[in-house]
Amino acid sequence: MSEMKTKPLNQKDVMQVGQVIMVTIKRLGINGEGVGYYKKKIVFIDGALPGEVAVAEVKKVEKNLAYAELVRVKEKSPHRIKPMCPVYHECGGCQLQHMNYEGQLQSKKELVVEAFSRYMKTDKPLVIHETLGMDHPWSYRNKAQLQVGLANGKVITGLFAAGTHQLIDISDCPIQHPITNQIVQTTRDVLEQLGIPIYNERKRTGVIRTVVARVGFQTENAQLTLVTVSDEIPKVKELILELRHRMPFVQSIMQNINDKKTSLIFGDRTKVLWGEATIDEKLGEVQFSLSPRAFFQLNPEQTIKLYSSVRKAAGLTGKELVVDAYCGVGTIGLWLAPDAGEVRGIEVIQEAVEDARHNAKQSGISNASFYVGKAEQLLPQWVKQGLKPNVVVVDPPRTGCDEQLLRALLSVKPKRIVYVSCNPSTLAKDCSLLAQGYDIKWVQPVDMFPQTAHVESVTLLEKR
Numbered sequence: 157m158s159e160m161k162t163k164p165l166n167q168k169d170v171m172q173v174g175q176v177i178m179v180t181i182k183r184l185g186i187n188g189e190g191v192g193y194y195k196k197k198i199v200f201i202d203g204a205l206p207g208e209v210a211v212a213e214v215k216k217v218e219k220n221l222a223y224a225e226l227v228r229v230k231e232k233s234p235h236r237i238k239p240m241c242p243v244y245h246e247c248g249g250c251q252l253q254h255m256n257y258e259g260q261l262q263s264k265k266e267l268v269v270e271a272f273s274r275y276m277k278t279d280k281p282l283v284i285h286e287t288l289g290m291d292h293p294w295s296y297r298n299k300a301q302l303q304v305g306l307a308n309g310k311v312i313t314g315l316f317a318a319g320t321h322q323l324i325d326i327s328d329c330p331i332q333h334p335i336t337n338q339i340v341q342t343t344r345d346v347l348e349q350l351g352i353p354i355y356n357e358r359k360r361t362g363v364i365r366t367v368v369a370r371v372g373f374q375t376e377n378a379q380l381t382l383v384t385v386s387d388e389i390p391k392v393k394e395l396i397l398e399l400r401h402r403m404p405f406v407q408s409i410m411q412n413i414n415d416k417k418t419s420l421i422f423g424d425r426t427k428v429l430w431g432e433a434t435i436d437e438k439l440g441e442v443q444f445s446l447s448p449r450a451f452f453q454l455n456p457e458q459t460i461k462l463y464s465s466v467r468k469a470a471g472l473t474g475k476e477l478v479v480d481a482y483c484g485v486g487t488i489g490l491w492l493a494p495d496a497g498e499v500r501g502i503e504v505i506q507e508a509v510e511d512a513r514h515n516a517k518q519s520g521i522s523n524a525s526f527y528v529g530k531a532e533q534l535l536p537q538w539v540k541q542g543l544k545p546n547v548v549v550v551d552p553p554r555t556g557c558d559e560q561l562l563r564a565l566l567s568v569k570p571k572r573i574v575y576v577s578c579n580p581s582t583l584a585k586d587c588s589l590l591a592q593g594y595d596i597k598w599v600q601p602v603d604m605f606p607q608t609a610h611v612e613s614v615t616l617l618e619k620r
Contacts, residue, residue, distance in 0.1 A: 171194065171195055171197060171214055171217050171222055172214065172217065173214050173215060173216065173217060174213065174214060175213070175214045176211060176212070176213050176214075176227065177194050177199070177211075177212055177213075177214060177224065178194075178209060178210070178211055178212075178230065179192035179193070179194050179199050179201065179204075179209070179210050179212060179224070180192050180193075180208075180209050180210075181201070181204045181205060181206050181207065181208045181209075181210055181233075182206060183206050183263070183266055183267075183270060184205075184206060184252075184263045184266065184267060184609065185200055185609075186267065186579075186580070186581065186609065187251065187609050188202075188251030188252050188608070188609030189201060189202045189203075189204070189251075190202070190203070190204025190205060190206070190208065190210060190226075192204070192210070194222070197217075197220060197221055197222050198220065198221040198222070199212070199214075199221070199222045199223070199224055200221065200222070200223050200224070201223075201224050201225070201226050202225070202226060203226040203254065204226055204229070205232075205233040205235060205236055205254070205255055205259070206233060206235075206259075206263060206266075207231075207233045207234075207235075208229050208230075208231055208232060208233045208236070209229070209230040209231035210226055210227075210228075210229055210230070211226075211227045211228045211229070211230055212224035212225055212226050212227055213225050213227055233255075233259070235255050235256045235258065235259025236254060236255065236256075237254060237255065237256045238254070239253035239254050240253060240294070240330050241253055241326075241329070241330050243324050243325070243326060246317050246324045247314070247315055247317070247324045247326050248315065248317060248318040248324075249315055249326065249329070249331075249608075250331065250607040250608050251607075251608055251609040252607055252608060252609060253607045257289065257293050257606065260289075260293075260603070260606065260607070261286070261287040261289045261603060262287075264287045264601055264603055264611035265284060265285075265286060265287045265601050265611075267580050267601075267609075267611055268284055268580045268583075268599055268601050268611065268613055269282075269284055270580070271580035271581045271583065271584040272284070272580075272584045272587070272599070274581075274584065275581070275584035275585045275587075275588050276584055276587060276588050276591065276596075277588075278591070280595075282596060282598075282599065283596075283597065283598040283599065284598070284599045284601070285598060285599065285600045285601065286601075287601040287602065287603050287611065288458070288461045288462075288465070288600065288601070288602045288603060289603045289606070290457060290458060290603065290606055293603070293606030293607065294330050294331060294606070294607075295330065295331065295332065295333055295334060296331060296333070296454075296455045296457060296458070296606065297329075297331050297332045297333060297336065297454050297455065298333055298336065298370060298371050298372070298373055298437075298452070298454055298455070298456060299336065299368070299369065299370045299371075299452075299454055300329065300332050300336040300337070300339075300340055300367075300368065300369045300370075301366060301367075301368045301421050302314055302315065302326065302327070302340055302366065302367050302368075303315065303316065303323055303365065303366055304344070304347070304354050304355065304364050304365060304366060304367055305323040305354060306354050306356075307323065307325070310348065311344050311345075311347050311348040311354060312325040312327070312344070313325065313326075313327045313340050313341075313343075313344045313367055314326045314327065321357070327340045327341045327344060328341070331606070331607055333371050333373070335369075335371040335376075335378055335405070336369040336370065336371055337369075338403070339367075339369035339371075339378060339380050339403060339406065340367055340369050342399070342402050342403055343367050343369075343380060343382075343399065344367070346395065346398045346399055346402065347364060347395075349398070350391050350394055350395055350398065351391075352364060352389065352390055352391060352395060353390065355384075355385050357417075360417075362385070363384050363385060363386055363388075363389055363390065364382055364383075364384055364389070365383050365384065365385055365414065366382075366383035366414075366421055367380070367381075367382060367383075368380070368381040368382075368383065368412075368421070368448060369381075370435065370446065370448075372435055372436060372437035372438070372446070373437070373456040373457070374437060374438040374439075374456070375435070375436045375437055375438060376405070377407050377408075377435035377436050377437065378403070378405055378406045378407060378408075378435065379406065379407065379408040379409075379410065379434075379435045379446070379448065380399065380403075380406055380408070380409050380410070381409075381410040381411070381412055381426075381448040382409075382410070382411050382412070382429075383411075383412045383413075383414050383421060383422065383423070384411060384412070384413055384414070385413070385414065385415045386413070386415065387413055389411065392429070396409060396429055396430045400430065406431070407431050407432050407435055408428075408430075408431045408432045408433065408434065408435050409428075409429045409430040409431055410426055410427070410428060410429060410433070410448050411426070411427050411428075411429050412425065412426045412448055412449070413425045413426075413427075422448070422449050426447065426448055426449065433447060434446055434447050434450075437452065437456070439453075439456060439459060439460060439463070439487065439491065440460060440463075440491065441494075441519065442487070442490045442491060442515070442519045442521075443515065443518045443519045444485065444487075444515050444518075445511070445514060445515065445518060447511075449507075450485055450508075450511055451484050451485055451508065452485070452487070453487065453604070454604070454605070455604050455605065458602060458603065458604045459487075459604070461602055462576070462602045462604065462612060462614065463487070463488060463491045465600045465602065465614040466488055466491070466492065466549060466574055466576060466614055467491065467492060467495065469572070469574040469598075469600075469614055469615075469616035470492055470495075470496075470547045470549070470572065470574055471547075471572065472492065472495035472496050472547070473495075474495060474496070474497060475496075475497045475546075476496050476497055476498075476545075476546035476547050477496070477497060477498050477499075477500070477543065477544070477545045477546050477547075478492055478496045478498070478499045478500070478545065478546070478547045478548075478549065479499075479500050479501075479502065479531070479535065479538075479545040479547070479548045479549070479570070480492075480499060480500070480501040480502065480549045480551075481502055481531035481535070481548055481549065481550045481551075481561065482502070482503065482531070482550055482551045482552050482553075483501030483502055483503045483508075483509075483512055483526060484503060484505075484508050484512070484551070485508050485511040485512050485515060486501055486511070486512030486513075486515050486516060486524065486526060487515075488549055488551060488576070489501040489512070489524050489526070489549075490512075490515060490516055490519060490521055490524055492549070493516075493521045493523055493524045494521070496523065496547075497523065498523050498524075498525075499523060499524040499525070500524075500525055500526075500527065500538075500545075501524065501525070501526040501527065502526075502527050502529055502530070502531045502534050502535075503526065503527075503528065504528065504529065504530060505528075506528050509526045509527065509528045512524075512526040513525075513526050530558075530560075530561075531550075531558075531561050531564070532558055532560035532561040532563075532564045535548075535561075535564050535565075535568050536564055536567065536568065539568050544568070544570075545568065545570045546570055546571050546572070547570055547571065547572045547573075547574060548565060548568075548570045548572075548573050548574070549573075549574045549576065550573065550574070550575050550576065551576035551577075552577075552582075553578075554578055554579040554582065555579075555582060556577075556579065556582030556583070556585060556586050557575075557582075557586050559589070562586055562589050562590060565590065566589075566590065566592055566593045569593065569619055570619070571618065571619050572616065572617065572618055572619070573590065573594060573616075573617040574614065574615070574616060574617075575587065575590075575614070575615040575617065576612070576613075576614055577612060577613050577614075577615065578604075578610065578612050580611065580613065583613065583615060587615065587617065590617055593619060593620055594617040594618060594619055594620060595617065595618050595620050596615060596616070596617055597616040597617065597618050598615070598616055599613055599614070599615045599616075600613060600614045600615075601613045602614065
C-alpha cells in the first residue's frame, strides 16, 4: 500500500514572530483589543479599532490565534480620538480612551451580541438593546486604590504598568471623582513632607503600601484608608493632624494592616485612626454604611440605571417573593424590596450579610432578610419547606454562576430569572444552559465603566 503524500507547507502560509502583517479589524475583544483575521488565524492587536486597517508586528503565535503589536494605522476609524489622559498608554487602567464615546457604546453592545452568537445556538432572534451610557463619561469612580512608591526620591501614587513593577503616577486620574484625586494627592504630599517610610516590596522595608480614597456621591462623605505592613505608623499623630488640617471634609481616617506578600489590597485587620469607622452613601432611597472593605458599586450614577433595569425585568407587583442569589451587601435586594412582597438574600460571606442586614435596618426596610450560605443549597431547602420564589436575581462574579445553582434554578422553576452580568461570555454560557427551561426576553447592556472594555448587562429570562 503506497504512502499518502502530504502537501508541503508553504512558508508563506506560516505566521512567524517578528513578521509585519496587515489586518482589517472586525470588532473589539473582551479586553478592548482589536480583533481581525490573517491567514485564517484570529489576531489580537491592542490599540486597534473596529473598521481600521492595522499594520502590526506579530509577537506571539499559537495554534489558532496570534497576538500582534500595532505599528501604525493605515486606515483610521471615524471613532478614533486622542486620549484625554497623558499616561493612558502607560497606565493600562483604561483600554478605550482612544475611541469616542459613541463608538465605545456601540462596541460594548457588539461584545454582548458576539458572546451570545458564540455560545447560544437558537433560531429565535435575541433582543439586545442599545447600551445605556453616561452624559458625562468621566469623573465617575467613587473609590481609588493606589499603590505608594518612590521615584527619584519623590513619593508617588499609582498603578503598576501592565506586566511590570514600574509604578505609573495616576494621582490625577480623569475617571476618578475629583475628591478621591484630592485625597490621594494630599496624602501623598503629607507622607513625603513627614518622611514616613514607604513600603518597598523587594526589600520588604517601609510601612505605607497603599492609599485608598472613597467618596459618597450623594452624601459627599469622604474616607481615607492607609494600608500598612505593620501596626505602627511613624509620626502617626503628626500625620493625622496634618491630614485633618488639609482635608477638613474627610470624616474617616482608617488604617488596614496587610503584612502578607500578596497582590490583594486589604489585610484582615482594620482600625480607626480618627473619626468615624464608616461613611454614609445613598442609592435612591436606600442608605448604606461603608467600611473600607465593604463592596459598593464604583459608578453610582450608572448603578441606578443598572438596578432600574433589574427592577423593570423583575416586573414586581408588590406580592412576589424575590431571592437575590449573590446578594453581597444587599444593594439589589434592598433596591427591589419596596416593590416586592418579600426579599431573601443569600451570600457566602458572613461580613457582607451583616452589612446587608445593617443597611436594611438603616433604610427602614422590613421585608428583606439575608442569609449566609450557598444559593444552590438554600434555594432547594426553602422550596421543600413550601417557599417558592417568583423571581430570582443572580449577580455572580466574572466566572459566572455555579453550575449547581443553574441546575437548582431549572429545578425550582421561578417565573422569572434576572441575570446581572459583568462578563458577556459567562452570561451567554449560563443562558445556554438555562435555555432548557427559559426564554431570553431581552438583554440590556449598561456602561458601568466608561473608557474601559468592561460591559455589564441585565438579562430577563422567563419560564417557558
